[in-house]
Each structure stands twice: as structure tokens, then as C-alpha cells.
Amino acid sequence: xxxxxxxxxxxxxxxxxxxxxxxxxxxxxxxxxxxxxxxxxxxxxxxxxxxxxxxxxxxxxxxxxxxxxxxxxxxxxxxxxxxxxxxxxxxxxxxxxxxxxxxxxxxxxxxxxxxxxxxxxxxxxxxxxxxxxxxxxxxxxxxxxxxxxxxxxxxxxxxxxxxxxxxxxxxxxxxxxxxxxxxxxxxxxxxxxxxxxxxxxxxxxxxxxxxxxxxxxxxxxxxxxxxxxxxxxxxxxxxxxxxxxxxxxxxxxxxxxxxxxxxxxxxxxxxxxxxxxxxxxxxxxxxxxxxx
Amino acid sequence: xxxxxxxxxxxxxxxxxxxxxxxxxxxxxxxxxxxxxxxxxxxxxxxxxxxxxxxxxxxxxxxxxxxxxxxxxxxxxxxxxxxxxxxxxxxxxxxxxxxxxxxxxxxxxxxxxxxxxxxxxxxxxxxxxxxxxxxxxxxxxxxxxxxxxxxxxxxxxxxxxxxxxxxxxxxxxxxxxxxxxxxxxxxxxxxxxxxxxxxxxxxxxxxxxxxxxxxxxxxxxxxxxxxxxxxxxxxxxxxxxxxxxxxxxxxxxxxxxxxxxxxxxxxxxxxxxxxxxxxxxxxxxxxxxxxxxxxxxxxxxxxxxxxxxxxxxxxxxxxxxxxxxxxxxxxxx
Amino acid sequence: xxxxxxxxxxxxxxxxxxxxxxxxxxxxxxxxxxxxxxxxxxxxxxxxxxxxxxxxxxxxxxxxxxxxxxxxxxxxxxxxxxxxxxxxxxxxxxxxxxxxxxxxxxxxxxxxxxxxxxxxxxxxxxxxxxxxxxxxxxxxxxxxxxxxxxxxxxxxxxxxxxxxxxxxxxxxxxxxxxxxxxxxxxxxxxxxxxxxxxxxxxxxxxxxxxxxxxxxxxxxxxxxxxxxxxxxxxxxxxxxxxxxxxxxxxxxxxxxxxxxxxxxxxxxxxxxxxxxxxxxxxxxxxxxxxxx
Numbered sequence: 001x002x003x004x005x006x007x008x009x010x011x012x013x014x015x016x017x018x019x020x021x022x023x024x025x026x027x028x029x030x031x032x033x034x035x036x037x038x039x040x041x042x043x044x045x046x047x048x049x050x051x052x053x054x055x056x057x058x059x060x061x062x063x064x065x066x067x068x069x070x071x072x073x074x075x076x077x078x079x080x081x082x083x084x085x086x087x088x089x090x091x092x093x094x095x096x097x098x099x100x101x102x103x104x105x106x107x108x109x110x111x112x113x114x115x116x117x118x119x120x121x122x123x124x125x126x127x128x129x130x131x132x133x134x135x136x137x138x139x140x141x142x143x144x145x146x147x148x149x150x151x152x153x154x155x156x157x158x159x160x161x162x163x164x165x166x167x168x169x170x171x172x173x174x175x176x177x178x179x180x181x182x183x184x185x186x187x188x189x190x191x192x193x194x195x196x197x198x199x200x201x202x203x204x205x206x207x208x209x210x211x212x213x214x215x216x217x218x219x220x221x222x223x224x225x226x227x228x229x230x231x232x233x234x235x236x237x238x239x240x241x242x243x244x245x246x247x248x249x250x251x252x253x254x255x256x257x258x259x260x261x262x263x264x265x266x267x268x269x270x271x272x273x274x275x276x277x278x279x280x281x282x283x284x285x286x287x288x289x290x291x292x
Numbered sequence: 293x294x295x296x297x298x299x300x301x302x303x304x305x306x307x308x309x310x311x312x313x314x315x316x317x318x319x320x321x322x323x324x325x326x327x328x329x330x331x332x333x334x335x336x337x338x339x340x341x342x343x344x345x346x347x348x349x350x351x352x353x354x355x356x357x358x359x360x361x362x363x364x365x366x367x368x369x370x371x372x373x374x375x376x377x378x379x380x381x382x383x384x385x386x387x388x389x390x391x392x393x394x395x396x397x398x399x400x401x402x403x404x405x406x407x408x409x410x411x412x413x414x415x416x417x418x419x420x421x422x423x424x425x426x427x428x429x430x431x432x433x434x435x436x437x438x439x440x441x442x443x444x445x446x447x448x449x450x451x452x453x454x455x456x457x458x459x460x461x462x463x464x465x466x467x468x469x470x471x472x473x474x475x476x477x478x479x480x481x482x483x484x485x486x487x488x489x490x491x492x493x494x495x496x497x498x499x500x501x502x503x504x505x506x507x508x509x510x511x512x513x514x515x516x517x518x519x520x521x522x523x524x525x526x527x528x529x530x531x532x533x534x535x536x537x538x539x540x541x542x543x544x545x546x547x548x549x550x551x552x553x554x555x556x557x558x559x560x561x562x563x564x565x566x567x568x569x570x571x572x573x574x575x576x577x578x579x580x581x582x583x584x585x586x587x588x589x590x591x592x593x594x595x596x597x598x599x600x601x602x603x604x605x606x607x608x609x610x611x612x613x614x615x616x617x618x619x620x621x622x623x624x625x
Numbered sequence: 626x627x628x629x630x631x632x633x634x635x636x637x638x639x640x641x642x643x644x645x646x647x648x649x650x651x652x653x654x655x656x657x658x659x660x661x662x663x664x665x666x667x668x669x670x671x672x673x674x675x676x677x678x679x680x681x682x683x684x685x686x687x688x689x690x691x692x693x694x695x696x697x698x699x700x701x702x703x704x705x706x707x708x709x710x711x712x713x714x715x716x717x718x719x720x721x722x723x724x725x726x727x728x729x730x731x732x733x734x735x736x737x738x739x740x741x742x743x744x745x746x747x748x749x750x751x752x753x754x755x756x757x758x759x760x761x762x763x764x765x766x767x768x769x770x771x772x773x774x775x776x777x778x779x780x781x782x783x784x785x786x787x788x789x790x791x792x793x794x795x796x797x798x799x800x801x802x803x804x805x806x807x808x809x810x811x812x813x814x815x816x817x818x819x820x821x822x823x824x825x826x827x828x829x830x831x832x833x834x835x836x837x838x839x840x841x842x843x844x845x846x847x848x849x850x851x852x853x854x855x856x857x858x859x860x861x862x863x864x865x866x867x868x869x870x871x872x873x874x875x876x877x878x879x880x881x882x883x884x885x886x887x888x889x890x891x892x893x894x895x896x897x898x899x900x901x902x903x904x905x906x907x908x909x910x911x912x913x914x915x916x917x
Contacts, residue, residue, distance in 0.1 A: 184734055184735045187793075191796075476901050478888075479898060479901075542816055549889070
């Protein structure tokens with residue numbers, strides 16, 4: 001590793017394409033988590049080609065099959081292949097929270113920047129609205145949205161994006177308000193740049209690393225919340241495979257002492273959430289260390 | 293007998309291109325005001341901390357630091373505590389950084405007396421009020437109840453001096469004590485330090501970047517550059533007849549207050565960082581008197597010249613009038 | 626370098642009249658600047674002298690449009706500076722009128738951008754569309770402040786304090802302003818570097834005819850760079866005269882105190898402390914700092 005650093009220092013013109021990736025890494029724990037997340041991402045993208053069977057159709061003749069060559073992780077009470085369900089379930093389980101986090105982060109940045117830049121009563125009013133949103137647990141808001149707009153993935157994702165927005169917005173507002181008082185921001189203004197330019201091109205890049213670290217941690221929570229919704233039967237609906245609804249379906253399997261179809265998706269959830277939190281913490285530490 | 297006696301002190305950190313301190317010699321006697329002048333990275337603050345036995349973590353140490361015959365290099369915790377609570381005390385540049393903003397001045401001043409000394413509240417308060425009066429704050433009882441934000445920087449620096457006086461020290465180390473203050477307040481703080489020195493026979497070490505302030509308020513001056521003492525003399529001598537080109541350059545760096553205005557003759561370049569090192573004289577790359585073949589030899593040692601001591605390869609040839617004469621006319625980069 | 630110096634027709638470069646600024650605090654109103662008036666001819670240089678809390682930085686910020694005055698008027702080349710700037714043209718016009726160099730050269734540069742990229746952004750904003758022309762102009766600007774291509778490719782953290790301040794000066798000059806405000810622009814620099822920057826500013830003044838407002842606590846530095854000095858004490862003007870006269874024969878007791886406070890051999894700090902205690906408070910003193 002040190003030899004690589006020395007080499008790249010000696011020959012600066014040649015850019016090392018892996019340099020950024022290498023800089024992202026940390027301890028073996030962080031690196032392991034990064035690998036886990038990368039594997040899940042690939043599985044999610046390639047799910048239809050990876051799944052050996054179609055998890056939407058189950059043969060009642062194969063209810064509660066044991067793990068084996070035909071079904072690597074056995075089947076559930078409907079005869080669905082657990083391994084295939086796990087793989088195809090990766091899509092909804094990961095892309096749901098991803099949509100929540102992307103929406104909450106983008107909107108949160110916009111609200112936070114605007115609030116910090118305008119200051120005064122606008123800032124105070126936005127602060128109060130965010131406080132009210134804070135008072136609603138994300139799950140409650142999502143259940144409300146399902147009641148209004150029906151079951152499925154869309155309504156809960158939108159509701160949770162709204163519920164997660166205050167976290168990002170408040171973080172961005174705090175960071176931006178502190179950053180705004182720095183002389184380099186005053187310098188941008190004095191040069192004649194527009195407020196939008198100063199906020200988005202001058203200020204935002206300087207607080208982005210912290211915001212991304214927060215988004216990573218948010219992802220873990222969003223995944224848990226969405227899985228909980230599916231478990232309650234309000235999220236993704238069978239037969240579309242999803243980890244949360246797999247656990248739901250697996251309840252009776254647990255009672256019949258065939259717990260595998262519930263345990264496997266639960267483990268997957270734990271693995272992804274822990275990995276995201278470790279990486280998020282690592283990123284936050286890196287940001288703190290960089291500023292120190 | 294010197295109160296503080298630093299002898300051939302070297303401090304080296306692994307990974308740095310040069311020693312942080314390189315064979316420092318410095319003494320402060322009771323009743324004396326001594327200045328240590330240097331720019332960023334010169335090692336002046338590290339030297340001051342060494343006088344309290346505070347060395348950079350993981351550093352290799354050589355030489356001696358004696359405070360009243362106690363050698364602080366390799367001293368045990370009990371000896372260090374004895375020095376830090378009784379013999380020597382230190383004040384810093386930013387008084388606000390050294391005091392918790394949510395606690396009253398009285399709590400700040402009496403904390404050590406009550407927790408460590410086991411004093412009663414009434415007795416500690418009385419002592420704190422006495423100290424505040426000693427540093428010239430007009431209404432000690434009221435100030436004890438105030439919060440730091442209710443005080444100006446100058447008043448807070450007086451509070452920090454009062455806190456430093458708490459253990460009746462004989463050596464007071466002042467690290468840029470007036471840099472964050474206005475000029476008139478600076479004069480007041482130096483007047484206070486001068487009075488305390490006389491009344492209590494204190495030894496004062498003033499660490500500063502301002503050579504004019506040092507010349508105006510101290511008996512003797514040490515000038516540091518890149519971890520070494522390059523010149524030392526009495527304040528009057530150093531101000532009138534600087535012998536090291538760096539000292540002369542520093543004196544020529546600020547515009548005169550009166551008399552004809554000529555173009556300033558700045559020292560080119562920037563002070564040496566800890567990542568840079570030099571085989572010869574560290575100042576040679578910026579020195580207009582540097583001579584190839586001589587100044588790139590091993591660094592010069594501090595040798596007696598005239599009324600002071602200088603570390604310069606060309607000290608014999610560069611007579612003080614030459615330096616003074618050359619300064620305003622020469623070209624800057 | 627071609628700062629647009631209009632032929633001398635008697636119109637002052639900048640004319641400030643009746644400027645006033647107050648701040649609300651928890652306990653009441655604090656006067657930061659009261660009834661400030663001055664004018665500066667084309668190519669002139671004025672030193673604004675005072676302690677912290679004297680209102681000198683507030684004045685600088687009002688000249689730049691970073692603070693809005695409560696009362697009074699600022700005219701640049703006979704045109705009033707708009708209090709509220711709306712639209713791109715107005716912003717750029719204001720930027721062309723006044724530019725600023727801040728005290729801390731590290732905090733006033735965007736740490737993400739190389740010096741070259743920073744200058745490029747300013748030039749692009751101010752209408753230099755052709756990349757080749759921009760790059761040529763960047764070379765000129767850097768040469769003017771004594772920097773080279775190596776510094777252009779470097780981010781602020783790779784530069785020394787003096788180099789950063791030179792870069793900040795180049796950034797201000799890139800706009801080609803009529804007036805340059807320098808807020809304690811050399812006081813954060815190492816002593817041996819201060820003189821280099823002072824000489825650079827003197828050269829820029831001589832070569833470009835740009836107007837300078839030099840905010841400082843250091844009367845000797847003001848004498849080196851400026852024709853006139855204006856002494857502020859708790860927001861009020863105590864003296865405004867040619868700087869030579871002010872230093873040799875100060876009329877106001879406060880100016881005398883400031884002069885006596887400058888350390889020099891034979892200096893008697895106790896006498897200064899006595900003088901300060903006897904100093905009459907300015908009429909209806911405001912001031913931001915608690916009095917001692």
C-alpha cells in the first residue's frame with residue numbers, strides 16, 4: 001500500500017483510476033462492509049438473471065421443501081423458492097430505501113440551503129414546519145399514506161421521503177448557516193455571483209461530504225422502515241418478492257418449525273443495515289477528521 | 293541563579309524533516325523580562341511549553357530544562373505537578389479559549405483552590421477577589437459573578453493572569469498575551485505584567501512575533517528561526533545593532549512611524565515549515581548575505597559577537613552598520 | 626493591467642455621507658457606525674484606523690454591500706450604490722465598483738478550488754468568454770501579484786499565508802474594481818511576509834491607479850500605504866486628516882493614545898494606561914465592546 005502511494009507521488013501526471021476508491025476504504029471492517037454492499041447492489045441489478053426460479057409462482061406440491069439441489073434454501077408454505085425470492089426481493093428492498101434517501105436528500109438540501117440563505121422569518125417559519133414534520137414518526141406517516149393512496153411501494157416511499165426530509169434539511173441548514181459566515185462565501189458575493197450560484201456552487205460542495213454521510217445512515221433506517229411496512233402487509237404486495245413480506249409470509253412457517261424462509265430475509269436486512277451504518281459512520285469520521 | 297535554564301534542548305518528532313527545537317539555550321532570572329521572538333514554525337511556543345515540562349507526544353528529547361533546579365526532562369508526574377502548580381504558570385494568546393463560556397469567573401478562579409486545595413467557598417472567593425484586585429480589575433466582587441461574555445478581551449486576559457497568579461508562581465510564561473488585543477489594551481496588559489514583575493520579583497518570558505514589542509518591553513531578547521536561536525542580546529543592543537541578517541530583516545519589515553518613507557526591504561520567501569529542512573544555515577535561502585560554499589555548510593553555533601551572541605557563518609564580516617545600511621536600499625523579490 | 630481610470634473631472638472616486646449602522650442586542654441598541662462621511666479622489670488611498678469594536682469592519686462591509694446601512698449614502702464615481710441589488714447586471718456593476726481583500730487568506734479562499742480555477746471563475750462571471758483570453762489574463766494577474774503557474778495549479782492549503790493573500794489580491798483585481806477595500810489584510814501574516822505584501826499593494830496602487838481603503842489598527846502601516854487616515858472610536862470619527870499630519874501632530878486625545886500605544890524602545894506602558902483612564906468618552910458613546 002505504501003509502495004503504491006510512493007509510486008503515485010513520484011509520477012503525478014499518471015492518474016490512478018482506483019485512487020478515489022482506495023481513498024474511500026478504511027479498516028478491514030469498513031472494507032468488508034463495502035464489499036457486502038457492492039455484492040447486494042450487483043445482485044439487485046442482475047436479479048432476474050440470477051434467480052434460478054421465478055419466486056412469484058409456487059407449487060403447492062413443494063410446500064416446505066428442505067434445502068437441496070432443487071431449492072438451495074428450501075421453499076415456504078406456498079412452495080415459493082426462498083433463494084429466488086431473496087434475490088429478487090433485493091430489488092424492492094434496496095431500491096425502495098434508495099428512492100426515499102435520494103428524494104429526502106435532494107429536497108432536504110434544497111430546503112436547508114434556501115432556509116439558511118434567506119435567514120430571518122423565512123428561516124424561522126421553515127424551522128417550525130420541519131419541527132411539525134419531526135413530530136410524525138416515519139412509519140405512521142407511511143401508514144397514513146397507504147390508507148389514503150392504497151398499498152404498494154409508491155405511497156410509503158413518498159411518505160417516508162417526506163418524513164426523512166427534516167433530518168437532512170435541518171443538518172444542511174445548520175451546516176450552511178455556519179458556512180455562510182465564512183469569508184470565502186462573502187468573497188463570492190462580493191465578486192457579484194448570484195445567491196443561487198453562491199449557495200449551490202460555492203457553499204454546497206463544501207458541506208456535501210457530511211450530508212452524504214448522513215444519507216448513508218438514513219438509508220439503513222429507511223430500509224428497516226420499509227421492511228416493517230411490508231411485514232405489516234402495507235408495503236410491497238405478494239407475489240412481488242420483498243424481504244419484509246417474506247418475513248411476514250414466514251410467520252406461519254416459523255410456527256411449523258420451518259423457520260428458514262423467514263430467517264434468511266431477516267439476516268439479509270441485518271447485514272445490509274449494519275453495513276450501511278458502518279460505512280456511514282466511517283464517512284462521518286472521515287469528514288470530521290478532514291475538518292480538524 | 294537562573295529561574296529557568298534551558299540548556300542544549302533538542303526536540304525531534306519522527307516524520308518531521310528537521311528538529312522542532314535544535315539545541316536551544318535560554319535563561320530567565322528572577323525579576324527579569326525576557327522575550328522570545330519568532331514567526332510561525334520557529335518553535336517559540338514549543339520552547340515555552342517545554343518550560344512547563346510539556347513536550348510534544350512521542351518526541352525524542354535531548355538536553356536539559358531546569359526550573360529552580362528541577363530538571364523537567366524525564367521528571368516524574370509529582371515533580372512536574374510541583375512545577376506547574378507552584379513555580380511556573382502560563383498565559384495564552386486567546387483568553388476566551390481558556391475559559392468555559394457557561395461558567396462564572398468566580399467558579400473558574402476558585403475551582404482549583406476548592407477541589408485540589410480543599411479550601412472553603414468563602415475563603416476561596418476571598419482569595420479570588422484579592423487576585424482580581426491585584427490584576428487591576430476595579431470591582432472584584434462583581435467580576436466574580438460575571439460570565440466571560442460580559443467581559444472584554446483585555447479584562448479576560450487580566451482574569452487569566454489572576455488565575456496564573458493563583459499558585460504564587462515565580463516564573464510567568466506569556467505566549468503572545470496581547471496579540472488578540474488592541475494596541476492601547478496591549479499597553480495596559482504590559483504595564484500590569486511589569487508591575488507584577490516588580491512587586492513579586494517574577495521572572496517573565498514573553499513569547500511574541502512582534503520584535504518591536506519585545507524591544508520596547510523586555511530586558512533581553514532571543515530571536516528564533518526554524519527551531520534555533522539565531523541571536524540573543526539585550527533589547528537595546530539588539531534593536532540598535534542587530535547582527536543576524538534575520539533580526540535585521542525583521543526590524544526592517546515594518547514601516548517606520550516617523551521620518552522619511554523609503555520602500556520596505558522585506559525578507560524574501562516564507563518562514564521554513566516543519567516539512568522543509570536545510571543542510572546548512574536554515575535562513576540561508578532567504579538571506580541576502582548568504583554566501584555559497586559557506587552558508588550551506590553545517591548550521592552555525594551561537595557565538596559571542598559584540599554585546600550579544602549570534603549564530604551566523606558571516607557574523608565576523610557583517611558589522612551591524614553594514615546590515616543597517618544595506619537594509620532599505622536593497623532589492624526585494 | 627487596465628483598471629478603468631476615468632479622466633480626473635473632479636468627481637470623487639467614492640463619496641460617503643452620513644453613514645449610520647446600529648445593531649440590536651439583547652439589552653438594547655448598539656451604534657456600530659454613526660454619521661460617517663468621507664470622500665476619496667480617483668487613485669486616492671484612505672486608512673480607516675481604530676480598535677476592535679470601533680466600527681471599521683462594519684464600514685468596510687457596508688461599502689461592499691454585505692451590510693445595509695440604516696442611513697446615509699455611498700456614491701461611487703458619482704453613482705449611488707444600490708442598497709438592494711437585483712439582477713445580474715446590477716450585481717456585476719456593484720462588484721466592479723468595490724472589491725475586498727479579507728484578513729484571513731485561508732478562510733477567504735474556497736478550499737476546494739485551485740487558485741487558477743478561482744480566478745477563472747471570476748473572469749468567466751465578468752464576461753471573459755474566450756478560454757484562451759481567460760488563461761492569458763490569469764497569467765497576467767498572477768504575475769502582477771508575484772505568483773506563477775505552480776501556484777495557479779495549487780489549492781489554498783498547499784500555499785503559504787503570504788501566497789494565499791497574494792492570490793486573494795489577484796482575485797479582487799480580476800474584477801478590475803474602481804476601489805479595493807482591504808480589511809486588516811496583512812495582520813494575519815508573518816512579520817517577514819507582511820512587508821512583501823505591503824510593497825505589492827504599494828506597487829498595485831502606483832501601477833493601476835486603483836483606489837484603496839485600508840482598514841487597520843496599525844498607523845505605521847497606514848502611513849506607508851495611504852494619503853489620509855480616518856480614526857474611528859466607538860463608531861464615531863474622531864479625526865480625519867492627511868496621514869503625515871495625523872502622526873506628527875495628532876489633535877484628538879484618542880489619536881494621541883493610539884500613537885503612544887505603538888511599542889518602541891523607551892516606551893512606558895504605565896503612562897499609556899494612565900492616559901487611557903483619563904480619556905474622555907466620545908459624546909453619547911455607543912461601542913460594541915464593554916468598556917474597561
